[in-house]
Structure formats: C-alpha cells, structure tokens
Amino acid sequence: MSLLTQIEQLQSTVQEKIDAAADVAELEAVRVELLGRKGSLTTLLRELGTLDPAQRAACGKAANELRQRTEDVLAQRQEQLQAAALDQRLAQGRLDITLPGRAAPLGVQHLINRIRDQVIDIFIGIGYQVAEGPEAELDFYNFTALNHDVQHPARSASDTFYLFDPSGEEHTGFEPSEVVLRTHTSPVQVRTMLQQKPPIYVLAPGKVYRRDAADPTHLPQFTQMEGLVVDRDITFADLRGTMDYFCKEMFGKDRKTRFRPHYFPFTEPSAEVDVSCGICDGSGCRFCGNTGWIEILGCGMVDPEVFRHSQVDSDSYTGFAFGMGIDRIAALRYDIPDIRILVEGDMRFLRQF
Numbered sequence: 001m002s003l004l005t006q007i008e009q010l011q012s013t014v015q016e017k018i019d020a021a022a023d024v025a026e027l028e029a030v031r032v033e034l035l036g037r038k039g040s041l042t043t044l045l046r047e048l049g050t051l052d053p054a055q056r057a058a059c060g061k062a063a064n065e066l067r068q069r070t071e072d073v074l075a076q077r078q079e080q081l082q083a084a085a086l087d088q089r090l091a092q093g094r095l096d097i098t099l100p101g102r103a104a105p106l107g108v109q110h111l112i113n114r115i116r117d118q119v120i121d122i123f124i125g126i127g128y129q130v131a132e133g134p135e136a137e138l139d140f141y142n143f144t145a146l147n148h149d150v151q152h153p154a155r156s157a158s159d160t161f162y163l164f165d166p167s168g169e170e171h172t173g174f175e176p177s178e179v180v181l182r183t184h185t186s187p188v189q190v191r192t193m194l195q196q197k198p199p200i201y202v203l204a205p206g207k208v209y210r211r212d213a214a215d216p217t218h219l220p221q222f223t224q225m226e227g228l229v230v231d232r233d234i235t236f237a238d239l240r241g242t243m244d245y246f247c248k249e250m251f252g253k254d255r256k257t258r259f260r261p262h263y264f265p266f267t268e269p270s271a272e273v274d275v276s277c278g279i280c281d282g283s284g285c286r287f288c289g290n291t292g293w294i295e296i297l298g299c300g301m302v303d304p305e306v307f308r309h310s311q312v313d314s315d316s317y318t319g320f321a322f323g324m325g326i327d328r329i330a331a332l333r334y335d336i337p338d339i340r341i342l343v344e345g346d347m348r349f350l351r352q353f
C-alpha cells in the first residue's frame with residue numbers, strides 16, 4: 001500500500017477515534033496511539049525519509065497537514081472533556097435546597113441566670129444600675145478595703161482559693177497584693193466607689209468562690225448579687241424598706257421575712273435577712289436545717305472604714321449594702337431541696353424553667 005493511501009486511511013479514522021474517547025484519560029491513550037513515539041502517524045512521518053524526492057513532497061504535505069489537524073482535534077476534544085468533567089463535579093456537589101432542614105437542639109437559659117435577671121429587673125425598676133468586677137480579685141479589694149483584719153479567718157488558705165502573687169513569690173498569706181478568687185461580690189462595692197461619685201445605686205451580680213465541700217446548701221462556686229447605695233441621709237430604715245420591698249417582689253406576699261442582728265467587717269450595724277422556708281412552710285425540714293427559715297442575704301450600713309478605703313467622705317454620705325446568694329434564692333423560689341442539681345448539667349432538670 002502506498003504511503004499516500006496509508007495517510008488517507010489514517011485520516012479517515014482520526015476524527016472517529018478522538019470522538020470515541022469518553023474521558024481525558026482515554027483521549028490521552030488515543031494521542032499516544034497516533035502521535036506517540038511509536039504512534040501510527042509518527043511511524044508514517046518517519047517513513048517519508050525512505051521515499052524518492054518526487055513522492056516525498058506530496059506525501060510530506062499530506063502527512064504534516066494530518067498531524068496538524070490531529071493535534072487541533074485532540075486539543076478541541078480535550079477542552080470538551082474537561083468542561084464535561086467540571087460540570088459533573090459541580091452537579092455532584094450541588095445542595096438540594098428543597099430538603100427539609102434539621103432542627104438544631106435548642107438550649108434554655110440556666111435557672112441561675114434567670115433568677116439573676118429577675119433580681120436585676122426588680123432593682124432596675126427602683127433606679128439601680130449594674131456594676132461589675134473581676135472574679136480573680138486582689139486581696140486589697142476582697143479583704144483589706146472591706147475592713148478584714150489581717151488575721152481574719154476568711155483569709156486563710158483553707159477558706160479561700162489563692163491564685164498567685166504578682167511578685168512571683170509563693171503565697172505567704174495576708175498580703176494585700178495577693179490574688180484570690182473573690183469570696184464574695186463585695187469587692188465591687190469598693191471598685192464602684194473608687195470609680196464613681198455618690199449618689200450610687202448599683203447591683204453587682206457575679207460568680208464567687210469558697211473552699212466549701214458541696215452539700216445540699218453549699219457549692220464551692222456560686223453566684224451572688226451585691227447591692228450598694230451611697231447617698232445623703234441614707235438610714236437603716238431605707239435598708240429595711242428596700243429589703244422588704246425586694247422580698248415581696250421576689251417571693252410573694254405569703255412568705256415571711258425577718259431581720260437578725262449579725263456581724264460583717266464591712267457593715268455596721270449588720271443584719272441577716274431570712275425568708276420562711278417554702279419547702280416545709282416554716283415547720284422545719286432538711287433544707288432549712290429544721291429552723292423553718294432560710295437565710296437569703298446579709299446586709300448593713302457601710303462601715304466608715306470602707307468609705308475611707310474607697311475615698312468617700314463619710315461626713316457627707318452614708319450608705320447601705322447587701323449581698324445575696326442567687327443559688328439559694330433559686331432553691332427558695334422553686335423549692336429545690338439540693339442545689340448541687342444546679343451545676344450537674346442535667347437537661348431534664350434545667351429544661352423545666
């Protein structure tokens with residue numbers, strides 16, 4: 001068979017072969033078959049050298065044209081196949097936006113935060129504002145400025161969590177520069193008075209820490225709400241009236257309240273406020289320690305010594321402060337016999353509120 005005939009025959013099959021390649025890999029196999037080192041077209045081109053010059057010109061032209069066309073058709077087909085592959089990949093990754101969505105499990109506000117917000121609402125209603133302070137607190141604000149004697153038992157490492165001494169030294173005890181996990185929200189009283197001038201009507205909610213073993217009425221981390229009022233002519237009667245108002249709003253008019261004399265280093269005089277136990281209705285049970293009463297807050301008139309540390313002129317101003325345990329109030333409001341359930345994360349319990 002003459003070379004020219006072979007070229008013509010090959011020419012008639014090139015388009016067909018290339019069109020038959022179903023993907024890029026198959027197309028590459030076709031390219032090798034035609035134009036590779038041992039490819040049929042390559043072999044023909046190599047044979048051109050064996051022809052006599054008269055034939056060589058005509059055959060050479062036909063062969064080169066065929067090679068050019070083959071390369072063009074290959075490139076075209078390659079583009080086609082790549083586009084098709086891309087379309088397919090896009091189609092596979094497409095989202096079906098008509099499918100119904102999966103509902104995300106919905107949480108609930110924790111009972112502690114709910115009660116906190118209720119207490120805040122009651123006091124916001126009578127003109128208070130919210131103040132904040134750090135949970136890792138300097139000894140100065142937590143103890144010294146609140147008139148705790150250097151030997152006060154609350155400062156002992158068995159009652160209070162000590163973090164570190166900023167000087168890098170180990171805990172030596174009773175140093176004003178030491179850092180503790182605040183044992184109450186009262187340090188916010190001092191921070192507030194140092195930041196703003198009277199009249200002051202603030203509430204400071206937050207977590208506090210004590211080295212207590214967890215039991216039905218205690219947790220080593222719990223939540224308090226501090227209140228502070230500093231103004232002209234504030235008296236103990238204002239404190240009583242405010243606490244009575246709060247208790248009625250919070251627990252309802254059927255609960256009884258009482259003031260008991262007490263001692264706090266930072267208030268003078270001081271009192272504790274009890275609410276009648278809602279679990280036994282005052283007859284005595286495990287929750288109220290058989291007394292019929294539950295202590296819900298401590299309070300008193302701001303001690304002049306605290307005013308001195310807080311740079312408030314105690315000749316011009318007087319004030320009262322109070323602090324309550326939110327966990328205890330939650331237990332009272334919802335008759336929860338063991339407050340440990342508040343921190344156990346059991347959704348069956350937490351979802352009820």
Ligand code: PHE
Pocket residue numbers: 183184185186226227264267297298299300321322323324
């Ligand atoms: N800080 C006190 C406590 O944690 C409560 C308190 C606050 C008492 C303000 C008096 C005034 O027990």
